[in-house]
Amino acid sequence: MGQRDPGRLVGCELCMQDGGLLVHRGVKLRVIRATEPEHPAFYRVVWNDHVAEWTDLPPADRSHLMQAVAKVETVLREHLQPTKVNLASLGNVVPHLHWHVIARFDWDGRWPAPVWAPLRESVPDAEARLAVPLSALDRLVAEAVRELDLATSL
Amino acid sequence: MGQRDPGRLVGCELCMQDGGLLVHRGVKLRVIRATEPEHPAFYRVVWNDHVAEWTDLPPADRSHLMQAVAKVETVLREHLQPTKVNLASLGNVVPHLHWHVIARFDWDGRWPAPVWAPLRESVPDAEARLAVPLSALDRLVAEAVRELDLATSL
Numbered sequence: 001m002g003q004r005d006p007g008r009l010v011g012c013e014l015c016m017q018d019g020g021l022l023v024h025r026g027v028k029l030r031v032i033r034a035t036e037p038e039h040p041a042f043y044r045v046v047w048n049d050h051v052a053e054w055t056d057l058p059p060a061d062r063s064h065l066m067q068a069v070a071k072v073e074t075v076l077r078e079h080l081q082p083t084k085v086n087l088a089s090l091g092n093v094v095p096h097l098h099w100h101v102i103a104r105f106d107w108d109g110r111w112p113a114p115v116w117a118p119l120r121e122s123v124p125d126a127e128a129r130l131a132v133p134l135s136a137l138d139r140l141v142a143e144a145v146r147e148l149d150l151a152t153s154l
Numbered sequence: 155m156g157q158r159d160p161g162r163l164v165g166c167e168l169c170m171q172d173g174g175l176l177v178h179r180g181v182k183l184r185v186i187r188a189t190e191p192e193h194p195a196f197y198r199v200v201w202n203d204h205v206a207e208w209t210d211l212p213p214a215d216r217s218h219l220m221q222a223v224a225k226v227e228t229v230l231r232e233h234l235q236p237t238k239v240n241l242a243s244l245g246n247v248v249p250h251l252h253w254h255v256i257a258r259f260d261w262d263g264r265w266p267a268p269v270w271a272p273l274r275e276s277v278p279d280a281e282a283r284l285a286v287p288l289s290a291l292d293r294l295v296a297e298a299v300r301e302l303d304l305a306t307s308l
Contacts, residue, residue: 053239055227066220073209084249085207088242092258092266095238104246112246114270 007049014096015050024142026149028061029068031141033134034100039115040127040134041080041103043072043141052095064152069099071144076103079132079140086114105129161203168250169204178296180303182215183222185295187288188254193269194281194288195234195257197226197295206249218306223253225298230257233286233294240268259283 008015020032023043034042045068047057054062073085082103089099102115109123127134162169172179174186177197188196199222201211208216227239236257243253256269263277281288 053227053231054241055224055231055239059221059224062220062224063217066216067213070209070213070216073207077207077209084244084246085209086242086244086246087208088240088244088268090238090240090242090268092238092240092268114242114244114246114268116268117270118272 009050009096012050012096013094014046014098019046019094019098020044021138023138024145026145029065029145031068031072031145033138033141036115038109038119038123038126039102039104040130041076041082041137042115043076043101045069045072045099045101045145047097051097052091054089054097056097064148065097065099067148067152068145069101071148072101072141075137075140075144076101079137080130083111088114163204163250166204166250167248168200168252173200173248173252174198175292177292178299180299183219183299185222185226185299187292187295190269192263192273192277192280193256193258194284195230195236195291196269197230197255199223199226199253199255199299201251205251206245208243208251210251218302219251219253221302221306222299223255225302226255226295229291229294229298230255233291234284237265242268 018032020034023033024031029048030046032044032046034044036042051057076082076085080103083106084104086102086104104111109119109121110117172186174188177187178185183202184200186198186200188198190196205211230236230239234257237260238258240256240258263273263275264271
């Protein structure tokens with residue numbers, strides 16, 4: 001984001017920083033991977049401009065954002081076969097529009113509770129249990145979302 | 155749902171029951187209100203047929219579902235002015251596609267944590283603090299989603 005980007009709010013964590021490991025940056029949105037050892041396949045689709053609520057976006061942008069979320073979900077499903085995918089847009093602490101896309105497994109340390117619940121038990125080898133290394137998964141996620149950007153001329 | 159509905163899975167809670175107070179029933183989806191005293195303005199948009207993941211739906215149905223979610227979010231924002239809206243599709247416990255649409259307030263008993271976090275403090279008059287009675291809110295939500303159904307000829 002340029003320093004004079006009018007969509008940037010000084011003091012907002014997701015305006016000032018990527019918000020995790022940057023996987024893909026497009027014109028309108030970016031994808032980062034959260035580095036949560038207990039939930040290694042945990043991505044966030046972040047709207048670049050500062051808006052708080054999903055319905056702050058015009059319908060076409062809402063749809064574009066959700067198509068990116070669907071791309072990430074599809075990659076996680078195809079390559080990890082998770083027990084369930086969890087999607088959420090909360091933003092109570094950082095009210096800058098972002099969608100969590102999380103592959104959940106029946107062996108993970110909070111299953112079946114949401115990832116925001118207290119840890120039930122630590123699973124130290126969570127990352128190693130994934131069917132695909134995280135670096136490869138990041139590339140697959142990036143390719144899928146980049147294709148969407150190209151298809152929508154962004 | 156008819157008893158011979160092929161989209162119904164015996165034993166699934168959201169196939170066998172509405173899943174809360176029924177606010178609107180359409181051909182493809184319904185809206186229910188969860189009865190959570192600490193989070194009174196807590197709706198769920200439930201896909202009628204049994205599918206587990208959002209991306210199990212074809213893109214047109216995904217979009218229709220998200221438009222219904224947007225309608226509910228818009229009603230909550232316009233009539234309650236919540237501090238934040240929380241959206242989520244988890245389904246770890248009941249893997250039948252449903253979206254939570256929750257008006258959150260900085261005075262609610264779990265703020266700023268997600269509603270799945272432990273209760274910080276009970277707010278016994280949470281419902282009375284809403285700017286609109288729940289019965290009126292239910293009608294507004296139902297009208298908004300019904301309009302969408304009519305617009306999409308469902």
